[in-house]
Amino acid sequence: MRLTSFTDYGLRMLMRMASAPGRAFSTAELAQEFALSRNHLAKIMQRLAQAGLIETRRGGGGGATLAQPAEGIRLGTVVRLLEEGQPLVECFGSGGACGLDGRCRLKSRLRSAEAAFFADLDGATLADIALTPLRAA
Template sequence: MQLTHFTDLGLRVLMYLTHTQRETPVTIGEIAERFAISRNHLVKIVHFMAQQGWLLTTRGKGGGLALAAPASSYRLGTVIRTLEDITELIDCATPPCLLRGSCQLKGILDEALLAFFAVLDRYTLADAVGSPTSEAIIVLHRLGLSHTP
């Protein structure tokens, strides 16, 4: 199973925002530059995550992004389930499968998906940004300081 680009970038945003020791707010433009991604695509991701209540956003001069809660409150399974909008790996009804009702594959895949998310639910965003990841995030934030006029 491969996560979508949307989920990958959403996780990167959340991880980047775990670093809070800075004087200026984090902006979408900054994150887009650090991760070399489209600002327009990032706007959609940030908007979606703000709608979920995961991010606080402030518009205008001096505005920016922040986590809405401590990193330890973001369960990775919940975040990935929501970003992926996934409830099953295959849909036997669309298009209708001729094996439906006699096939065991769907049950096996459903069990595997539950196991996948059960593991992710054991971890939080705080776990994902433990050392050495936290140090790498600090370096990303410092890159911006060297570019500031």
């Protein structure tokens, strides 16, 4: 399974926030750290904020922080949220046409693999993958 860059960067942002709980991260700071456009990052932040995973504050001292402890954020939840509308294969999507309907045995295998993928992610939390703070040399 290949995740979209939207999900990849969303997970990276959350991992970074989990490494310093309570610290606010500005969009500019994270965009520079990940070499990503601020506009793209803002879209990801908006989706995470709408889902209640992060909180954002404007102005001086503002930025984004985790809205709940990293131990309570399941990776499967995050990936489902950020991959919403991105089916594993075309025939899983709404209106996905398949010329093999009734004869295709691949679809059930892929559904099973997708379920196993999410089951594994559901067993892990953001705390499990939080970045280890860098130590001064």
